[in-house]
Every structure is written in structure tokens, then in C-alpha cells.
Amino acid sequence: MTTRVGALDGGRHGSTSGGPGRVLVAVYAVFALAATSRAAYQLATKAQEAPLAYSLSAAAAAIYVVATVSLIRPGARPRRLAWVTISIELAGVLTVGALSLVEPVWFGDDTVWSRFGQGYLFIPLVLPVLGLWWLSRTRPVTA
Amino acid sequence: MVDLLVIGVVGSCVVATVLAGVSALRDRRPTLAVVVLVALAELLLIAQSVVIGVVLAMGNGPQSPLIVVAYLVGVLAVGPFGLVWALGERSRWGNVVLVVTAVTMATMTLRLWDLW
Numbered sequence: 136m137t138t139r140v141g142a143l144d145g146g147r148h149g150s151t152s153g154g155p156g157r158v159l160v161a162v163y164a165v166f167a168l169a170a171t172s173r174a175a176y177q178l179a180t181k182a183q184e185a186p187l188a189y190s191l192s193a194a195a196a197a198i199y200v201v202a203t204v205s206l207i208r209p210g211a212r213p214r215r216l217a218w219v220t221i222s223i224e225l226a227g228v229l230t231v232g233a234l235s236l237v238e239p240v241w242f243g244d245d246t247v248w249s250r251f252g253q254g255y256l257f258i259p260l261v262l263p264v265l266g267l268w269w270l271s272r273t274r275p276v277t278a
Numbered sequence: 279m280v281d282l283l284v285i286g287v288v289g290s291c292v293v294a295t296v297l298a299g300v301s302a303l304r305d306r307r308p309t310l311a312v313v314v315l316v317a318l319a320e321l322l323l324i325a326q327s328v329v330i331g332v333v334l335a336m337g338n339g340p341q342s343p344l345i346v347v348a349y350l351v352g353v354l355a356v357g358p359f360g361l362v363w364a365l366g367e368r369s370r371w372g373n374v375v376l377v378v379t380a381v382t383m384a385t386m387t388l389r390l391w392d393l394w
Contacts, residue, residue, distance in 0.1 A: 153367070154367070154369060154371050155371055155374075157363065157364075157366075157367040157371045157372070157374075157375050158371055158374045158375055158378060160363070161360065161363055161364075161375045161378045161379070162378055164359070164363075165356070165378065165382050168352055168355070168356075169352075172348050172349075172352055175348075176344070176345060176348060180344070
């Protein structure tokens with residue numbers, strides 16, 4: 136069972152931050168940085184203009200931060216936390232992405248997830264899919 | 279901002295991206311050349327931030343210095359973290375991390391230039 140992971144030269148022993156996981160963590164960290172700064176700036180300077188959009192930006196930022204940390208940390212509990220946060224992330228990008236196309240006036244301004252993350256080259260849409268795939272791929276044999 | 283420093287940072291990052299990308303495709307570990315290029319981009323960014331600091335301290339620069347400073351702090355952090363994270367992975371994936379690092383540094387530098 137572990138050999139299929141070995142084929143990607145990393146992620147052995149249930150680790151989520153080795154091999155290709157190293158790249159996943161790096162991209163998550165970039166999004167944690169980008170979303171946190173963006174949300175902090177928007178909430179600090181113009182929170183009243185589009186409260187829903189900026190609250191969603193802040194929620195997305197928190198999710199990226201927790202996902203990054205839980206992908207870096209070894210063990211069963213961080214792994215569970217990664218499953219939960221990345222699932223919420225996928226649900227978030229799909230929901231916000233769809234609603235931003237159907238009811239753009241609800242939001243008032245763009246979020247990281249608007250139009251399925253178009254402003255960020257659709258990486259926000261691809262990232263949770265890769266994250267969930269990677270979690271299932273590196274699942275410990277005993278689990 | 280000094281245009282020449284922007285060109286230097288983006289240029290180093292583009293070359294680093296190509297070298298690391300080719301190296302990753304050939305299933306190699308990161309080479310010293312890529313590490314040096316990312317470090318060079320970081321040094322040029324530090325020089326740039328000194329210039330930006332002086333201009334802002336003199337009361338010049340763009341309308342919203344807050345966002346410029348936020349970008350600057352962010353982009354300065356990407357290089358060191360990216361290098362450490364990449365070099366902890368002694369496989370082709372270390373190279374892919376360097377690609378992410380260099381692309382992020384170049385993108386943020388260009389965005390900063392745009393804001394200036």
C-alpha cells in the first residue's frame with residue numbers, strides 16, 4: 136500500500152509535507168499570506184463597504200492558515216484537522232464561486248473565492264481538490 | 279522604487295524558475311545556481327526596501343503607503359521561507375518549491391511596482 140506513494144518519491148509514513156506535499160504546503164502558505172493580508176487590509180480600511188465579502192475573505196484566510204499548519208504538522212490530529220478545513224475550503228469556493236456568478240450584488244466586492252478564484256488563476260478551485268487527493272493518497276496504512 | 283532593481287528581481291526569478299523547472303523535470307535535486315538566484319533576488323529586494331523606506335520617510339511615494347509596506351514585508355518573507363522549505367526536501371520536489379517561491383516573489387514585486 137505504501138509503494139504507490141513511494142512512486143511519487145515522498146509522503147511516506149503518512150507524512151503530508153514530504154515529496155509533492157512539500158509543494159502543496161508551499162502553495163497553501165502563499166495563499167495563507169495573500170488572503171490574510173488582503174482580508175486584514177480590507178477590514179481595516181473599508182469594512183463598511185462590503186461586509187459580507189470582507190468577512191468571507193477573513194474566513195478564507197483563516198482556513199488557509201489552519202490548512203497550511205495542519206498539513207505541516209505530523210500526526211493523526213493535524214491530519215483530521217486538514218481533512219476538515221480543506222473540505223470546508225472546497226465547499227466555500229464552490230458555494231461562493233457559484234453565488235458570485237448568480238447573485239454578484241450580494242457580495243459588494245470580490246473575495247478570494249469569487250468566480251471560483253478567477254482572480255487567482257483558479258488556483259483556489261484546484262488547491263482543495265489537490266489537498267483532499269493528497270490526504271487520501273498519504274493516508275496511513277493503519278488508519 | 280528603482281526600476282533597475284525591479285528588473286533585477288524579476289529577471290533572477292524568471293531564470294531561477296526556468297532552471298528549477300528543467301531540473302525538476304529531469305528528476306534532480308535543487309542546484310546551487312537556483313539557490314544563488316533566489317538569494318540574489320532577495321538581496322535586491324532588501325536594497326529596494328531601503329529605497330522605499332527612505333522615500334516613504336521623506337513623505338513621498340504613493341497615496342496608500344500601508345498597502346505598499348504590507349506587500350514589502352510579505353515579499354521579503356517569501357524568499358527565506360521558500361529557500362528553507364525547498365532545501366528541506368532533497369528531491370525534485372525541492373525544485374518545484376523553488377519554482378513556487380520564485381514565481382511568487384516575481385508576481386508580488388510586479389504588483390508592488392504597480393502600486394507604487
